[in-house]
Every structure is written in C-alpha cells, then in structure tokens.
Amino acid sequence: MSRKLFGTDGVRGKANSYPMTAEIALKLGAAAGRYFRKDGLNRHRVVIGKDTRLSGYMLENALTAGLTSTGMNVLLLGPVPTPAVGLLTHSMRADLGIMISASHNPHYDNGIKFFGPDGFKLSDEAEIEIEAMLEGEVRPAQPNNIGRARRIDDGRGRYIEYAKTTFPGKRRLSGMKIVVDCANGAAYKAAPEVLWELGAEVIPVGVSPNGFNINEGCGSTHTQTAAETIVQHGADVGICLDGDADRVMILDENGRVADGDQIMALLATSWAESGKLAGNTLVATVMSNLGLERYLAGKGINLHRTAVGDRYVVEAMRAGGFNLGGEQSGHIVMTDYGTTGDGLVAGLQFLSEMAHRELPASKLVQSFERCPQLLKNVRFEAGNDPRDTKAVKAAIVEGESRIKANGRLLIRASGTEPLIRVMGESEDENLLHEVVDSIVDAISAAG
Incomplete structure (x- = not known):
C-alpha cells in the first residue's frame, strides 16, 4: 500500500483545507493513538509541540482529542523547535512525538510530523499502517481508559x-x-x-x-x-x-550567505581532520551542489547521496553508521547530538569553528566554489503530473542530452506542495538557462 496522506515530511497542506482540517487531525490522532496502544494498556504517552502559526491551536486541540479518545496520555509542549520534540519524545519515554508545523512555508500552511519513541521520524511502514487505520473505523477506549492531557511548562528550558x-x-x-x-x-x-x-x-x-x-x-x-x-x-x-x-543559513560579517552545502563542507572537513567523521562519509541529497561533491573528493571524503528529504538522509545515516548529513536547504543532521535536523545546534557548531580557528565568519562560509546551479519551480494542478505528457518527456530527454557532458539535470515533484522542481547544474551558464527554461516552459504548457 502506498501513502496518500503522508508526504516526505508528514502530512502537510493549507490550514482548514484537506488534509489540514480539525476533522482529519482528530481522526489522525485517533489512528496514531490506536496504533501505539495496541496492547490496550493506559500507560502510553505522546508529546506534542508546535510552531507559532494561528492554526496550530486548532490542530493541537484536534489531535489531543483524537489521541485521548483512544487512551493516549498527551503532554503539550507549546511552541518549541522540531528537534526539541525529537529530544523530548525520547527523554520523556513517550511512544510518539508530534510536531505541528509547515517548516519554512507561509503561515496559511501547516503540517503534522511524527516521531517514534527513539526520537527519529516515524518510518514509512508505520505511517502506512496509521493511514490504513485512519481509513477504517478506529475503536475508541472505554470511558475509564480515556487519556489525560497536561501542559509541560519547561519543555523549552x-x-x-x-x-x-x-x-x-x-x-x-x-x-x-x-x-x-x-x-x-x-x-x-x-x-x-x-x-x-x-x-x-x-x-x-x-x-x-x-x-x-x-x-x-x-x-x-x-x-x-x-x-x-x-x-x-x-x-x-x-x-x-x-x-x-x-x-x-549562516551569514558572515558582510551578510554573505552559507547554505547547507557550505556548512556541511566545513563540518565534514573539520570532523574528518579530527577523526570524528564516522565512515569518513557525508550524507547529502541529490540536490546538493556538484561543487560540494568535487570538494569532498579532493579531501578524500566520501559523499553518499539520497533522495530529497531529511528523513531519507537520516535513514541512510543510520543504515551506514554515519554521523553527519543534511540538505542544501539547511537541514543539518548530526546524530552525535540529535535525531533530526537542528538549525540552532548546527549554528553552534559553526560558531565553535570560528572560536577554535580564531577566524572571522567570512573565512569559513565558502569552503568550495559552487558549480552554477539553477532551480525553478512550476506549480501544477494536484493529481495531474505534467511529467507524464509526451511534450515534457521529450523536453527532458533533449535537455539531458545537451547538458550531460559538463553538468546534470534533476526534475522532481515536491513532497510537500504541488510543484515540479527543475534543477540543473553546468559550467556553461548560458546552456544551463536554455535547458532549464525549455523544460519549465514545457511543464507550464502541460500543467
């Protein structure tokens, strides 16, 4: 069975529209509660955190109602970072952690992310089973087994x-x-x-x-x-x-930006020099710049690429025993310190490098020269993937044949929005723009 409700990072959508409605959140909470309370005992607990979106109140209350109706005890953290939910799910011996957030999206979007008892994102298999339960009838707990909810005041602390x-x-x-x-x-x-x-x-x-x-x-x-x-x-x-x-994202004293690739390059090099980089390997996605790959090869460091999404980075890290990975977008995962991307902790590691090397940020924000990269997003009607049309397929084949000698193409659907992302890399910037624009035009015409 494939996942329909869950994407690459939980469930996400526009607030008060399917699937981000109070009704679906209540059913999702009940299904998740029943999944983790299969033994019928009333000792199970779930921690819930959220960001600052107005719709967070609605979804928090709906999830709490669904979870307690199946006998789960709910611990409400209030506004805390996503990595805090992973941390506290594990430290508070909870069976489940939930973060209500749409990450970098605008306020009118929201999402629901799930963490397992080990503090890591819930597996695909678990999400599939919860989704299957949601489509059926979830049996509520007996009146004397209804769960409790309480506020945890010191979660942020x-x-x-x-x-x-x-x-x-x-x-x-x-x-x-x-x-x-x-x-x-x-x-x-x-x-x-x-x-x-x-x-x-x-x-x-x-x-x-x-x-x-x-x-x-x-x-x-x-x-x-x-x-x-x-x-x-x-x-x-x-x-x-x-x-x-x-x-x-890290900015130097002049306001110049270091993205996730540059941060990972700095940390991978430092950790490799100190013998801290497990397996002498950095895990990154197919979106990471070709310049990063070339830089690491020159340092004798391996790059293991995964599909886009921090969950896939973490899965590869755990499978291979690696301790550093992330995405160009700024998800930096350090399993020595946490179970998911943590922007603040990654920032602290950058500051540590500044202090240790006694160098200004401007000397650390650019470890490698980026290969020219162009990314364009094309919105389409959900359920009608324009990549299936003959015109788009032909444009992609032609583009790949033109650019493959000194670059690469990556065309993929967003896991969180109805977007086709067209990314290209090439030392020939004129060619890069021509190829990406031709594919974007084909997708726009088909979508």
Missing part, C-alpha cells in the same frame, strides 16, 4: 540546556556579536537565550510572532533582513532559522 551541551564546554561566545533571525517561529525564545547564556551579545530578529508572520520576510528563506541587520550593527555573524528551527 529542557531544550535550551540540551542545545548548550553541544557547544564545547571550554569555549564561550564572549566578545562575539551575533544576529539571530528566528523567523517569528518556534525558536523565537530558545535561540536568543541559548546564545546569550553562552556569552554572546545577541541581536534578535524575527522574535515577535503574531500567528501570521512566521517566515514572512525573515528566516532562512529570506536572509536579506538579517544581512542588513548584521551590517547595521557591525555583527560578527548571523544565524537564520526557519519556522520550526530545523533549518539554518
């Missing part, structure tokens, strides 16, 4: 203490001026507090959420605000998180 432990104990951030852009999202309190407690002078941006402004003109997908703030205040470095703080 527990995550703050955990995050600080990932920064070397003998180092401090004293004398360092840091801009941190929290995207008006889940880390709007935690990230500035961590940096301040480690000794930095903190200039916060995007820390006034109102339910509607998450990721709006700020955060890892809109770094211009942080760049201007860095220059204005003469800051040493900037850390830009996304709405649920599992992604990060």
Whole structure:
C-alpha cells in the first residue's frame, strides 16, 4: 500500500483545507493513538509541540482529542523547535512525538510530523499502517481508559540546556556579536537565550510572532533582513532559522550567505581532520551542489547521496553508521547530538569553528566554489503530473542530452506542495538557462 496522506515530511497542506482540517487531525490522532496502544494498556504517552502559526491551536486541540479518545496520555509542549520534540519524545519515554508545523512555508500552511519513541521520524511502514487505520473505523477506549492531557511548562528550558551541551564546554561566545533571525517561529525564545547564556551579545530578529508572520520576510528563506541587520550593527555573524528551527543559513560579517552545502563542507572537513567523521562519509541529497561533491573528493571524503528529504538522509545515516548529513536547504543532521535536523545546534557548531580557528565568519562560509546551479519551480494542478505528457518527456530527454557532458539535470515533484522542481547544474551558464527554461516552459504548457 502506498501513502496518500503522508508526504516526505508528514502530512502537510493549507490550514482548514484537506488534509489540514480539525476533522482529519482528530481522526489522525485517533489512528496514531490506536496504533501505539495496541496492547490496550493506559500507560502510553505522546508529546506534542508546535510552531507559532494561528492554526496550530486548532490542530493541537484536534489531535489531543483524537489521541485521548483512544487512551493516549498527551503532554503539550507549546511552541518549541522540531528537534526539541525529537529530544523530548525520547527523554520523556513517550511512544510518539508530534510536531505541528509547515517548516519554512507561509503561515496559511501547516503540517503534522511524527516521531517514534527513539526520537527519529516515524518510518514509512508505520505511517502506512496509521493511514490504513485512519481509513477504517478506529475503536475508541472505554470511558475509564480515556487519556489525560497536561501542559509541560519547561519543555523549552529542557531544550535550551540540551542545545548548550553541544557547544564545547571550554569555549564561550564572549566578545562575539551575533544576529539571530528566528523567523517569528518556534525558536523565537530558545535561540536568543541559548546564545546569550553562552556569552554572546545577541541581536534578535524575527522574535515577535503574531500567528501570521512566521517566515514572512525573515528566516532562512529570506536572509536579506538579517544581512542588513548584521551590517547595521557591525555583527560578527548571523544565524537564520526557519519556522520550526530545523533549518539554518549562516551569514558572515558582510551578510554573505552559507547554505547547507557550505556548512556541511566545513563540518565534514573539520570532523574528518579530527577523526570524528564516522565512515569518513557525508550524507547529502541529490540536490546538493556538484561543487560540494568535487570538494569532498579532493579531501578524500566520501559523499553518499539520497533522495530529497531529511528523513531519507537520516535513514541512510543510520543504515551506514554515519554521523553527519543534511540538505542544501539547511537541514543539518548530526546524530552525535540529535535525531533530526537542528538549525540552532548546527549554528553552534559553526560558531565553535570560528572560536577554535580564531577566524572571522567570512573565512569559513565558502569552503568550495559552487558549480552554477539553477532551480525553478512550476506549480501544477494536484493529481495531474505534467511529467507524464509526451511534450515534457521529450523536453527532458533533449535537455539531458545537451547538458550531460559538463553538468546534470534533476526534475522532481515536491513532497510537500504541488510543484515540479527543475534543477540543473553546468559550467556553461548560458546552456544551463536554455535547458532549464525549455523544460519549465514545457511543464507550464502541460500543467
């Protein structure tokens, strides 16, 4: 059975439209509760975190109702980063963790991500079984076995203490001026507090959420605000998180951006030099730049590529025993420190490199020269994949034949939105634009 409701990162959609409705969230909570409470005992628990979207209240309440109706006890964390849910699911001995967030998407979207008892994203097999249960009739618990719900007031504080432990104990951030852009999202309190407690002078941006402004003109997908703030205040470095703080972009003192590929290149090199890089291998997706691949090869470091999605990166890391991986988009996964992408912890590792090497950020944000890369997104009507048409297939075949000598093409459907993503890389930028544009035009005409 294939998954219809679940995508590459849980369930996601526009709030108050299928599947992000209170009705579906209630049924999903009941199905997940029944899945984890197969033995009928009333000792099972689930932790729920969320970001700052207005629709988070609706989905949180609906999930809680569904879960408690099947006998699950619910622990509500409130607004916390996604990695905090993975951490606390494991540390609080919960059977299930849920994060309500659409990550870097606008406020009108939302999503539901599931974590297993080990703190890692729930497996495809488990999601398929939960989806199958949701399509049937979920048997509720007897009245005396209905679950309880309670607020956990110190969830953010527990995550703050955990995050600080990932920064070397003998180092401090004293004398360092840091801009941190929290995207008006889940880390709007935690990230500035961590940096301040480690000794930095903190200039916060995007820390006034109102339910509607998450990721709006700020955060890892809109770094211009942080760049201007860095220059204005003469800051040493900037850390830009996304709405649920599992992604990060690093900015140097001039506002220049280091994406996930550059951050991974720096950490992989440093960890390899110190013997810390497990299997001498970095795990990244097919979207990572060709320049990263060439750089790592020159350093004698292996690159293992996966499908797009941090869940697939983590699966490859666990299967191969690797401890560093991530995505160009800024998901950096370090299994020595956590179970999922953690933008704040990745930022702390970059700051640690600055402190250790006694170098400005500008000397660390560009480890390799990027191969020219062009990515364009084409929106289409859901359920009608334009890649199946003859015209689009022909355009892709022609494009691949033209570019394969000095680059590559990747055409894929987004796992979270009705988009076809057309990505190309080539040293010949004119050819790159011609090929990508021809495929985009074909998809637009077909969609």
